[in-house]
Amino acid sequence: MSETFEKDRRFASTLARGLSVLRAFRASDDGLSHMEIAERTGLPNATVSRLTFTLRELGYLSHAGKNDRYRLGPAALAIGNVASASVSFLETASDPMQKLANETGTLALFAVRDGEKMLLVKTWRPQNTASIWLEPGHRIPIFGSSSGMAVMACLSDAAFAALEPDDDLRSFRQTGYEQLLARGFAVAPNDTRYAASVNAVSVPFHAGEFGEPASFSCGALPEMLGDARMEEDVGPKLRDAVRALETRTGRSPALLKRG
Amino acid sequence: MSETFEKDRRFASTLARGLSVLRAFRASDDGLSHMEIAERTGLPNATVSRLTFTLRELGYLSHAGKNDRYRLGPAALAIGNVASASVSFLETASDPMQKLANETGTLALFAVRDGEKMLLVKTWRPQNTASIWLEPGHRIPIFGSSSGMAVMACLSDAAFAALEPDDDLRSFRQTGYEQLLARGFAVAPNDTRYAASVNAVSVPFHAGEFGEPASFSCGALPEMLGDARMEEDVGPKLRDAVRALETRTGRSPALLKRG
DNA sequence: AAATTGATTTCCGCATAGTGGAAATGAAGT
DNA sequence: ACTTCATTTCCACTATGCGGAAATCAATTT
Known part of the structure; x- marks a missing residue:
């Protein structure tokens, strides 16, 4: 069983x-x-x-x-190659994401919600810095991860309700929503982070190809990527990269789809 | 059924x-x-x-x-990304193959045998030339394709016998073997080509990751890629590219594995 | 709005495909 | 040869998946 x-x-x-x-x-x-x-x-x-x-x-x-x-x-x-070929934006995203990873020394990644978890679909490692870490296929919790926060924030109320969220998840989502409105990227509050060894910033992305909102993130060890750097450096860069991608692939920002 | x-x-x-x-x-x-x-x-x-x-x-x-x-x-x-990550040589191959595709104006591709067919795993289109053609996930016959010929030639006698080949396939394989010995790449004889609209050269590659020998190929319309060009230009270039790849990833030529 | 056509989903009784504990086989060690 | 651990095969049982047919649902046409 x-x-x-x-x-x-x-x-x-x-x-x-x-x-x-x-x-x-x-x-x-x-x-x-x-x-x-x-x-x-x-x-x-x-x-x-x-x-x-x-x-x-x-x-x-x-x-x-x-x-x-x-x-x-x-x-x-x-199958994977067929899938990637039909998800055109990932190809488009690949260059800027690799560049972002290199510039910031963080691991860049793309994740979608898959049931109760966030599923890492693709990762871009910085070429110089060593950051052996999460890999494609890995699943991380929604609650407590910045990517989960970004994705939850973009869910319509109805879709969110369908998950039967508890109060913690509700306020987690709310925080995400406010963060995204305010500055366009999400960082999980310190006390909820699912892993103390990972800091990450995320920006939601609406991938029409699958029904779900998804997210791009940058993550690294807290020593490398403190809260200040997430707020002032990496977060804005990631947000701008994703905005550029939205423009190039002709999509509107994920947050607007919330309905 | x-x-x-x-x-x-x-x-x-x-x-x-x-x-x-x-x-x-x-x-x-x-x-x-x-x-x-x-x-x-x-x-x-x-x-x-x-x-x-x-x-x-x-x-x-x-x-x-x-x-x-x-x-x-x-x-x-x-799944596809997990698979590609574990098949490291494809990543290594990507740059030179794209370059080869651009230089020769042919479609470069990587294929493995999958049952009775050759399964196209990944393709690299030339960036300038238009050559909308085979795509990942597509299957082409073994008999009559250069990639099939390259792969058959590298199969051990025992493995080949397990396919219950007919006489045509036997001699097809034999031709491939001779071609590979003589100049390191395979071209399907004109009269057996499975599609008149496609000319292609192939070089086998032993991908330890899956048990099977596999192949890299370059293909294009016969107008673009006549027999002469396959023999003198594209074939040798492809062969050298694959040899370089074997060296970089520490593998011995596929033909040697024939046992 | 009713009728037509065509695609998609649901129903449901039946046969079979899949199950999993247990036993057999196989591979390494000691 | 003996022990241990991993893997495959056996087999009786029944839950699972099957597919024809009927029911929905969607998009057109009259």
């Missing part, structure tokens, strides 16, 4: 389980063993075995040698 | 069907309607409906507005 909460008749759980196997991979993993997959997904061994067989058969996973670990295969790559 | 031929007890067909829905998307599609998905996958409507519901639920597909078409969603993007 996995953590699936769907019991809708329309929900194909085998498919969901199979995908959860693919989702188990992180960019930093140098392949996963069978058992690691079972642990990460919470699926029983026998099930993982059948699913990996299928995924391998279809090219989504590969098993270099006989007893090697699993890796994402060519088919996964292809 | 789709074209699945697996009847192995271990094969999870619901998962395979769900993935075939994702696979139905091409980079050029501006979203797919429900019915287009049904057509492309050969699945009955009701089934597509349940599968898209699930995929939407999980973020692999998105449905911008109420009655909009389906697009690949954030989760698909994320």
Whole structure:
């Protein structure tokens, strides 16, 4: 019994389980063993075995040698490339974001909401500074992250209500909204930050391609990126970069979509 | 009944069907309607409906507005990015390949074998020349394509035999092998080319990450890229680019792995 | 507004595909 | 050879997914 909460008749759980196997991979993993997959997904061994067989058969996973670990295969790559090609703004964003990462020495990233979490879709590491940190595929909590704050702030009241938010999340969202109105970027209040080891600024972005608002962020260790620098340096730069992107790709600011 | 031929007890067909829905998307599609998905996958409507519901639920597909078409969603993007991050050579290859595409005015691409077909994983279009053509996610036949020839030539005899090749494919492979030995790149013989409208040269590449040999290619319309130019200009350039890549990423030439 | 057409979703009884505990196999160590 | 740990296979059970058909929903036409 996995953590699936769907019991809708329309929900194909085998498919969901199979995908959860693919989702188990992180960019930093140098392949996963069978058992690691079972642990990460919470699926029983026998099930993982059948699913990996299928995924391998279809090219989504590969098993270099006989007893090697699993890796994402060519088919996964292809889907990703098709997806990126159809999400044109990411390509457009890539250059300025890489530049921003280099200039500010922070990790730039693009994230979307995925259920209860923020899903990191793409990251740009600064080329000089070392900042081994979050990677694509990683999920961070909405509450307490600046990207979560930016995204929540842009949700319409109805969409937000659908999440059945508690009071903390409500006021978290409210703070985000005020910050965005005031200066166009969001920073999670110190006392709510989900990880003490990470400071980040975020700017929401309305990616028509998926229904959800999403966000661009810059993050780094607090030593490198104190509150002052977020407010005065990195925040404004990120905001301007995202505004430029909105102009180039012909979108209106995400906050306006709140409805 | 789709074209699945697996009847192995271990094969999870619901998962395979769900993935075939994702696979139905091409980079050029501006979203797919429900019915287009049904057509492309050969699945009955009701089934597509349940599968898209699930995929939407999980973020692999998105449905911008109420009655909009389906697009690949954030989760698909994320998987792809995880996959690309773990396939480091593609990143390394990106610059030289783009350069090669520009210099030669051809479409450069990277493909892997996926079952009976060659699966285009990534493409680099020349920036000046117009060459709207194959896209990531597209599949082309092995027989008659230069990339197929390059890949077949690098397969070990055992692996090749496992494909149950006919005589045509055997000699196709043999030709490829000889070409690669002689000058390091492969061009499909004129009379076997699978599409008259496409000329291409390929060089195999051993991507340890997936078990399969893969290939880099340059292709264009025959008017732009005659046999002579393939032999004397583009072929050698591509071969040298791939050799340089092998050196940089510390791999031995794919042909040597044939065993 | 009623009628037509066409796409999409829901219904629901049935057969089968998928499940997971347990046992068998396989791979490393000691 | 023995122990331990990872992976695959077996198999009886039943929940799951199937797909034809009917019901909705949307967009046109009359």
